[in-house]
Amino acid sequence: MTSSESKRYSDFIRDIITGDLVAGKNNSRVHTRFPPEPNGYLHIGHAKSICLNFGIAAEFGGLCNLRFDDTNPVKEEVEYVESIIEDVRWLGFDWGDRLCYASDYFEQMYQYAVELIKMGKAYICDLSADEIREYRGTLIEPGKESPYRNRSVEVNLDLFSRMRTGEFPDGSRTLRAKIDMSSGNINMRDPVIYRILHARHHRTGNTWCVYPMYDFAHCISDSVERITHSICTLEFEDHRPLYDWFLYQLNIYHPQQIEFARLNLSYTVLSKRKLVELVEGGYVIGWDDPRMPTIAGLRRRGFTTESVVNFCERIGVAKRDSIVDIALLEHCLREDLNKRAPRIMAVLRPLRVVIVNYPEDKTEELDAINNPEDQGMGTRKVPFSRVLYIERDDFREDPPKEFFRLAPGREVRLRYAYYIRCAEVIKDNKTGEIIELRCTYDPQTRGGDSSDRRKVKATLHWVSAKHAIEAEVRLYDHLFLKADPNEVEESKDFKSNINPKSMGALNSCRVEPSLANAKPDSRYQFERLGYFCVDPDSSKNKLVFNRTVTLRDTWAKIEKKQKIGS
RNA sequence: UGGGGCGUCGACAAACGGCAAGUCAGGAGACUUUGGAUCUCCCAUCUGGAGGUUCGAAUCCUCCCGCCCCAGCCA
Numbered sequence: 001m002t003s004s005e006s007k008r009y010s011d012f013i014r015d016i017i018t019g020d021l022v023a024g025k026n027n028s029r030v031h032t033r034f035p036p037e038p039n040g041y042l043h044i045g046h047a048k049s050i051c052l053n054f055g056i057a058a059e060f061g062g063l064c065n066l067r068f069d070d071t072n073p074v075k076e077e078v079e080y081v082e083s084i085i086e087d088v089r090w091l092g093f094d095w096g097d098r099l100c101y102a103s104d105y106f107e108q109m110y111q112y113a114v115e116l117i118k119m120g121k122a123y124i125c126d127l128s129a130d131e132i133r134e135y136r137g138t139l140i141e142p143g144k145e146s147p148y149r150n151r152s153v154e155v156n157l158d159l160f161s162r163m164r165t166g167e168f169p170d171g172s173r174t175l176r177a178k179i180d181m182s183s184g185n186i187n188m189r190d191p192v193i194y195r196i197l198h199a200r201h202h203r204t205g206n207t208w209c210v211y212p213m214y215d216f217a218h219c220i221s222d223s224v225e226r227i228t229h230s231i232c233t234l235e236f237e238d239h240r241p242l243y244d245w246f247l248y249q250l251n252i253y254h255p256q257q258i259e260f261a262r263l264n265l266s267y268t269v270l271s272k273r274k275l276v277e278l279v280e281g282g283y284v285i286g287w288d289d290p291r292m293p294t295i296a297g298l299r300r301r302g303f304t305t306e307s308v309v310n311f312c313e314r315i316g317v318a319k320r321d322s323i324v325d326i327a328l329l330e331h332c333l334r335e336d337l338n339k340r341a342p343r344i345m346a347v348l349r350p351l352r353v354v355i356v357n358y359p360e361d362k363t364e365e366l367d368a369i370n371n372p373e374d375q376g377m378g379t380r381k382v383p384f385s386r387v388l389y390i391e392r393d394d395f396r397e398d399p400p401k402e403f404f405r406l407a408p409g410r411e412v413r414l415r416y417a418y419y420i421r422c423a424e425v426i427k428d429n430k431t432g433e434i435i436e437l438r439c440t441y442d443p444q445t446r447g448g449d450s451s452d453r454r455k456v457k458a459t460l461h462w463v464s465a466k467h468a469i470e471a472e473v474r475l476y477d478h479l480f481l482k483a484d485p486n487e488v489e490e491s492k493d494f495k496s497n498i499n500p501k502s503m504g505a506l507n508s509c510r511v512e513p514s515l516a517n518a519k520p521d522s523r524y525q526f527e528r529l530g531y532f533c534v535d536p537d538s539s540k541n542k543l544v545f546n547r548t549v550t551l552r553d554t555w556a557k558i559e560k561k562q563k564i565g566s
Numbered sequence: 567u568g569g570g571g572c573g574u575c576g577a578c579a580a581a582c583g584g585c586a587a588g589u590c591a592g593g594a595g596a597c598u599u600u601g602g603a604u605c606u607c608c609c610a611u612c613u614g615g616a617g618g619u620u621c622g623a624a625u626c627c628u629c630c631c632g633c634c635c636c637a638g639c640c641a
Contacts (some may be wrong), residue, residue, distance in 0.1 A: 011579095037640085039640090039641080071640095071641080072640060072641075074640095075640075075641090129639055133637070133638085136637055137637075138637055139569075140568045140569095141567095141637095142568085143637090184568045184569035185569050185570070186568090186636060189637085196639080213641090214641050217641095234634080234635070235636080235641095236641090237570055237635075237636095261634095272641090314578080315578060315589095316580085318572095319571070320573065320579095320633095321571095321572070321634055321635090322577080322579090325577045325578070327590060327591060329590095330590095331591090332590095334603095339603095343600080343602095345600095372599095372602090372603075402601095405601090413599060447599085459599050459601095460600095461600075483577095525602085527602080528602070529600090551603095552602065553602090554602085555601045557601090
């Protein structure tokens with residue numbers, strides 16, 4: 001490991017673990033787990049947790065399990081477990097043979113529940129859901145004890161086994177822990193630990209009709225897997241006393257739960273409920289829509305594993321609520337892509353340029369560098385001929401101050417080709433739209449250097465009209481208009497902040513011929529424009545690209561300022 | 567009004583009683599066959615506020631203020 005790779009990210013969780021190791025706790029073992037519920041796709045917030053759990057295991061020479069927290073059959077599906085496995089793998093992590101499921105421990109959990117009953121620490125309650133809510137009290141008032149709270153152990157045991165055998169309908173009874181109805185912590189007011197659900201489970205089928213609740217299942221899963229540090233998000237802080245209570249009562253191996261603040265990112269939402277709403281409401285194309293903050297979405301958008309992992313390391317881990325600027329994510333992306341993406345030339349909004357003093361039937365093959373950041377990536381040939389396309393944005397008939405690009409009478413360089421000068425602007429008679437530029441070239445500037453060292457202020461990208469390949473390019477912008485999508489007018493919700501221009505497609509783009517056989521998922525820098533990747537929608541006769549992220553655009557910034565100033 | 571947390575630059579985030587790191591964003595400049603990349607410099611005399619302890623406080627104590635989470639048979 002080089003010195004640049006060995007930089008360590010320190011945070012309060014790693015500090016706790018280091019302290020435990022020094023104290024010789026857990027026989028110096030470190031064992032974490034990432035415990036998603038398979039009821040949706042993973043997003044970048046999960047990536048933070050994945051990087052934390054797997055990262056800590058790797059750093060401390062420990063292990064990390066991938067465990068599905070599949071205790072609610074009505075919401076969970078195999079599609080989700082499959083996507084989660086794929087996404088964690090894509091992030092570069094490995095759980096060896098420790099692919100676990102809470103459902104693997106159902107029998108064990110049931111037996112632990114029986115034990116609690118025998119200890120007089122749990123009882124069958126016949127209250128309905130509504131009644132339980134009423135009995136629970138409020139944030140400021142204590143709850144009332146259930147009339148079923150003092151049933152005998154024998155009755156409880158009998159009822160619990162009959163719940164298991166399916167004798168009772170859904171919702172008719174629950175198993176509850178007997179703790180303290182007056183606790184200030186509502187989680188301790190006799191929480192439900194088993195409910196009746198006559199639902200088919202994606203792994204256990206119809207074996208069960210009673211399912212454990214999160215609080216009961218999670219601590220036991222952690223315990224049986226001998227997890228040392230059970231890392232979760234802040235909203236579970238209130239549940240820690242219950243986590244500890246179960247393990248203490250059962251007198252079994254007791255992992256330590258540690259909570260950290262979940263990730264929030266500007267201009268997007270990271271709540272599973274909202275993401276589901278976007279998908280099911282048709283606001284996006286699907287879970288892998290390139291605008292989605294899901295791992296699948298980021299992947300399709302063209303993000304690299306390295307950039308996502310690096311981002312997760314850079315944002316740190318703490319307990320305070322925060323919203324990370326999405327610009328940091330984009331920075332990590334550009335930083336990575338700059339080093340690895342081959343450069344090519346592509347014109348998104350073509351403007352026809354005829355080089356009037358260039359022979360009609362001539363074609364030259366010019367040398368272009370594949371990546372100035374990495375000479376090892378070599379060079380390629382780019383064809384040049386009389387009729388070209390340049391970017392419409394690169395020409396202004398009436399150039400504003402500080403616009404360095406092409407304008408009537410002005411000379412610029414075509415990258416790797418020649419200096420050209422704009423001689424004439426051809427417009428459509430009716431619409432006045434500029435349809436073509438007539439330019440002259442200087443044969444002495446082949447390759448882009450002039451022998452007289454005369455300077456030009458701009459270098460433009462271009463493609464040869466007759467050699468270029470037509471392509472579709474999909475452009476993306478932030479999914480939401482506001483940094484905080486939840487900031488809404490009364491009676492509206494986050495969806496009212498959706499950016500109507502978050503996606504757009506350009507259909508007559510032209511890319512250089514070297515891309516003829518570009519494979520799905522391959523990434524390129526389109527010079528001066530941004531990073532793009534080949535979308536899986538591409539076919540042999542039609543290339544489709546996604547714009548992953550733009551390049552930093554100093555001119556756009558200047559132009560914006562000028563507009564504000566005027 | 568109960569319980570649990572949290573307040574350090576525009577955004578993240580270090581500092582663990584010894585004199586406010588770093589990163590992103592932003593600004594200025596250099597360089598440039600990508601207005602990209604790269605490089606240089608600037609950007610908290612101050613840590614939510616007020617007191618106190620101390621030679622010394624972002625760090626310890628007290629009291630305020632603000633924000634987040636909890637009343638699923640979801641996780």
